[in-house]
Amino acid sequence: MNIARRGFLQTTAAALILGFDGAGEIVRAAYAPDVVGPQLFGIWLSIGSDNVITMVSPEVEYGQGTITANAMLVADELDADWEKVAIVQSDANPVYTNPKSYRLSTDGSWGMRGRFEQMRRIGAVTRMLMVQAAANDWGVATGECSTGASFVHHSASGRSASYGSLASAASKLQLPAPGSVVLRTPEQWRLIGTPMPRVDIVQKSTGQARYGVDVVVPGMLSAAFSRCPVLGGIAKSFDDSKVKSRKGVRHVVNVGYGVAVLADDPWTARKGAEDLVVIWDNGPAAKISSATIAQDYTDALANQPGVVAKKLGDVTASGATKTIDVEYTVPFLAHMCTEPTNATAWVHDGMCEFWTATAAMGSVVKYTGYLLDLPAEKIIIHRTPFVGGSFGLRGRVDPELEAAQLSSIVHAPVQVVRRREEDTQHGWYRPYQKSKITAGLDASDTIVSWHEKVAVQSINGQYADELIPFGVDIARVNADIKASAAFFRLPVDFYATSGTPFSDSYKIPNLFVEWVKMENPVRPTHWRSVGISGNAFITEGTIDELAELAGMDALAFRRAQLIKLPRFVAVIDALAEKAGWPAQNAAAQGWGMALGDGFVSCSAAAVKVAVKGKTITLERVVCVCDQGITVNPEQTEAQIQSGIIDGLATALFGEITLTNGQIDQSNFNDYRIFTLAELPRIEIVLLPSSEPPGSITEIITPMLIPALANAVAAATGQRYRELPLSRHGFDI
Amino acid sequence: MITLTVNGRHHVLDVEPDMMLAWVLRDKLGLRGTHVCCGAGICGACTVHVDGDAQRSCSVAVKDVEGHAITTIEGLGAHGLHPVQQAWIAEDVVQCGYCQSGFIMAAAAFLAATPKPSVADIKNSVTNICRCGTYVRVQKAILRAAGEPEVAL
Numbered sequence: 001m002n003i004a005r006r007g008f009l010q011t012t013a014a015a016l017i018l019g020f021d022g023a024g025e026i027v028r029a030a031y032a033p034d035v036v037g038p039q040l041f042g043i044w045l046s047i048g049s050d051n052v053i054t055m056v057s058p059e060v061e062y063g064q065g066t067i068t069a070n071a072m073l074v075a076d077e078l079d080a081d082w083e084k085v086a087i088v089q090s091d092a093n094p095v096y097t098n099p100k101s102y103r104l105s106t107d108g109s110w111g112m113r114g115r116f117e118q119m120r121r122i123g124a125v126t127r128m129l130m131v132q133a134a135a136n137d138w139g140v141a142t143g144e145c146s147t148g149a150s151f152v153h154h155s156a157s158g159r160s161a162s163y164g165s166l167a168s169a170a171s172k173l174q175l176p177a178p179g180s181v182v183l184r185t186p187e188q189w190r191l192i193g194t195p196m197p198r199v200d201i202v203q204k205s206t207g208q209a210r211y212g213v214d215v216v217v218p219g220m221l222s223a224a225f226s227r228c229p230v231l232g233g234i235a236k237s238f239d240d241s242k243v244k245s246r247k248g249v250r251h252v253v254n255v256g257y258g259v260a261v262l263a264d265d266p267w268t269a270r271k272g273a274e275d276l277v278v279i280w281d282n283g284p285a286a287k288i289s290s291a292t293i294a295q296d297y298t299d300a301l302a303n304q305p306g307v308v309a310k311k312l313g314d315v316t317a318s319g320a321t322k323t324i325d326v327e328y329t330v331p332f333l334a335h336m337c338t339e340p341t342n343a344t345a346w347v348h349d350g351m352c353e354f355w356t357a358t359a360a361m362g363s364v365v366k367y368t369g370y371l372l373d374l375p376a377e378k379i380i381i382h383r384t385p386f387v388g389g390s391f392g393l394r395g396r397v398d399p400e401l402e403a404a405q406l407s408s409i410v411h412a413p414v415q416v417v418r419r420r421e422e423d424t425q426h427g428w429y430r431p432y433q434k435s436k437i438t439a440g441l442d443a444s445d446t447i448v449s450w451h452e453k454v455a456v457q458s459i460n461g462q463y464a465d466e467l468i469p470f471g472v473d474i475a476r477v478n479a480d481i482k483a484s485a486a487f488f489r490l491p492v493d494f495y496a497t498s499g500t501p502f503s504d505s506y507k508i509p510n511l512f513v514e515w516v517k518m519e520n521p522v523r524p525t526h527w528r529s530v531g532i533s534g535n536a537f538i539t540e541g542t543i544d545e546l547a548e549l550a551g552m553d554a555l556a557f558r559r560a561q562l563i564k565l566p567r568f569v570a571v572i573d574a575l576a577e578k579a580g581w582p583a584q585n586a587a588a589q590g591w592g593m594a595l596g597d598g599f600v601s602c603s604a605a606a607v608k609v610a611v612k613g614k615t616i617t618l619e620r621v622v623c624v625c626d627q628g629i630t631v632n633p634e635q636t637e638a639q640i641q642s643g644i645i646d647g648l649a650t651a652l653f654g655e656i657t658l659t660n661g662q663i664d665q666s667n668f669n670d671y672r673i674f675t676l677a678e679l680p681r682i683e684i685v686l687l688p689s690s691e692p693p694g695s696i697t698e699i700i701t702p703m704l705i706p707a708l709a710n711a712v713a714a715a716t717g718q719r720y721r722e723l724p725l726s727r728h729g730f731d732i
Numbered sequence: 733m734i735t736l737t738v739n740g741r742h743h744v745l746d747v748e749p750d751m752m753l754a755w756v757l758r759d760k761l762g763l764r765g766t767h768v769c770c771g772a773g774i775c776g777a778c779t780v781h782v783d784g785d786a787q788r789s790c791s792v793a794v795k796d797v798e799g800h801a802i803t804t805i806e807g808l809g810a811h812g813l814h815p816v817q818q819a820w821i822a823e824d825v826v827q828c829g830y831c832q833s834g835f836i837m838a839a840a841a842f843l844a845a846t847p848k849p850s851v852a853d854i855k856n857s858v859t860n861i862c863r864c865g866t867y868v869r870v871q872k873a874i875l876r877a878a879g880e881p882e883v884a885l
Binding site for chain 1: 748751752755758759760763764765766767768769770771772774775777804805806809813817820821824825826827828829830831832833836854855856858859860861862863864865866867868869870871
């Protein structure tokens with residue numbers, strides 16, 4: 001099993017699902033598939049004469065295990081020999097648009113949510129064609145045939161044929177009528193729900209896996225930037241006398257948002273950029289620091305009216321007998337992907353070719369169109385097999401645009417690779433947020449009112465901000481984007497308030513959530529779970545404070561609020577059991593918890609800490625998740641472990657701050673990530689379910705952030721309403 | 733001219749003496765299994781062996797390793813998979829994978845020096861950063877490679 005090299009995927013307007021490479025020749029069957037819906041046609045797999053089945057994953061693999069899961073879905077219905085399955089990344093053909101998110105993008109945990117049915121139908125239709133081809137050849141009824149391990153069998157006559165030998169004939173058959181495709185029931189699944197090793201495990205354990213930084217295009221120049229330390233500043237002038245004398249430097253280009261050194265190799269470009277002397281126009285951001293941003297947000301919460309995000313009942317007439325008023329703050333966060341962001345582009349002959357592992361092919365095509373005034377069909381994306389992490393960042397396509405712009409200037413293929421410090425200081429960030437909440441309990445300690453005012457930037461409204469530094473008319477772009485989908489015309493940014501209480505979790509009868517849209521020069525974007533990453537901490541901290549107000553145990557209080565919601569109750573009860581949550585004095589023992597839902601999944605976490613002075617010891621970390629159907633338990637476990645570690649590190653250390661328009665953090669020395677030394681013992685419960693799959697990667701991290709903060713509050717008796725905990729002197 | 737011995741092969745290279753080893757390996761010798769992440773010797777993604785010791789190749793000047801035996805991920809399992817790689821595969825450790833060559837090289841050097849480590853030894857000695865947080869399985873894989881797969885974590 002391996003990740004096949006690209007090659008057979010030459011897409012055409014109408015669709016094919018089969019091909020075979022008999023004598024090195026590709027043969028295809030035209031196909032108008034009901035498998036993917038009427039508007040979507042495409043090439044989904046190819047079967048070689050060697051019986052290797054090569055499948056296509058539209059989702060990019062940045063660690064989450066999605067290409068393994070996509071292959072499992074197809075292979076299960078197809079009765080494929082798993083040992084002879086290969087998988088490649090798709091190109092940017094719109095046929096690969098996710099059928100549920102409607103985007104040509106890997107984001108929002110839409111992989112399994114969008115592909116669960118589609119990929120299985122592709123496998124099922126292919127299997128039907130194989131059986132039909134064999135039955136025709138043998139002159140028997142299809143019902144007499146069976147399949148297994150990429151073979152069709154006719155037991156009555158003892159005949160067998162490999163899929164590879166049938167592919168050519170199968171590719172010429174009429175496709176089954178839409179209604180005749182019957183998917184297997186869960187009891188019939190062979191792979192789905194079975195722990196399967198990652199398809200990329202050997203390549204990634206032997207140094208053979210290839211990433212964007214590994215791309216080599218003949219004639220390619222390496223580009224490195226000197227960028228204004230102040231956000232949004234531009235280069236007025238530069239002195240490159242020291243740079244030009246360096247052997248291998250080919251061009252020095254001022255593109256405004258930075259000065260690029262283009263050289264024969266990455267090291268020369270990097271050293272050249274270090275040697276540049278640039279005079280910067282810092283611009284207006286130089287007046288802005290974390291303290292001024294904090295004051296702006298506080299003022300906005302006090303003085304600016306919000307727009308209504310959620311409204312139920314009347315918070316001014318809730319009948320609450322006890323209330324609390326709290327204000328919470330979460331910081332900007334960086335993604336800190338291990339692979340520095342990068343892209344390779346070549347503008348030539350009226351087209352633009354990219355070599356990139358972007359998560360957002362759709363944005364690359366669209367924004368490059370604006371940048372270079374090219375039609376979509378002239379923008380070609382060759383995807384590299386892997387990307388070294390995303391956590392939301394690789395949905396932003398500025399490296400691609402920079403490479404394309406430079407290539408158009410120097411008339412050669414250009415590879416942009418950023419330094420770690422550039423990624424940390426000139427990237428995109430989970431937005432800073434302040435929320436002010438007044439919440440109340442009635443006489444029976446039920447939450448009856450919740451008024452929350454959220455001050456945060458819009459992510460949704462700044463989808464195309466990559467284009468701003470290039471001088472593209474952003475108003476026109478935004479008008480186009482708004483015209484493209486109702487989602488972009490909503491008055492409230494969905495992300496701003498996702499993870500605040502909602503009618504389907506805490507059923508608070510009088511609920512009012514309003515949003516004040518903030519602006520600042522720190523560019524906002526998606527970060528693992530987006531709005532929930534901050535709002536879960538705010539919501540679950542406040543819920544903890546309401547439990548204290550009620551004089552109740554944190555877990556018992558939540559259970560009482562959620563008693564009518566069986567999914568939450570099951571998660572809470574599983575958490576209580578696994579943790580051995582004490583009936584008495586859990587808080588005094590240092591237990592904290594949090595729960596929530598999002599991305600169709602539901603999760604809860606409990607953390608037990610001991611705190612001596614300012615040193616936190618993580619004694620227990622327990623996490624329960626109901627993600628619906630689990631396609632690959634092997635990777636779900638890995639993602640839960642990943643999400644837990646991310647959440648704990650974020651609660652403790654995660655913070656981007658600003659001084660005079662310059663981001664203070666630069667690298668892993670001052671933006672701390674856990675190492676083995678901080679790894680706690682982790683206990684996980686995955687609840688069985690027959691519901692369609694939801695997220696795993698985005699639901700765990702946001703639960704661990706408040707679970708740890710609540711545990712520290714329990715252990716110390718002191719509530720910290722601003723993250724990270726290191727800001728209050730804590731360490732681990 | 734710099735003379736380098738990498739994975740048992742000798743190379744004579746026309747490179748700046750101050751060029752960091754990681755870039756030489758990747759861009760001059762085409763050994764792209766070694767990845768640069770932090771570029772400052774903090775994270776260990778670029779770890780290679782110099783005379784068997786783990787070194788962060790983004791921060792080692794090539795002139796300082798002339799005459800020393802350098803091993804990269806490509807040369808680790810010279811005769812098939814190294815036991816650490818086998819353990820990595822058995823525990824299905826990787827996620828995005830970008831840091832994992834360096835992690836494997838660090839673990840292999842650590843185990844060569846400490847063949848029967850305690851969990852505390854591992855935690856104190858293997859300091860690489862994995863942003864995906866593969867540490868649970870990294871720890872298991874190191875114990876497995878040490879022949880201690882049943883050690884309670």
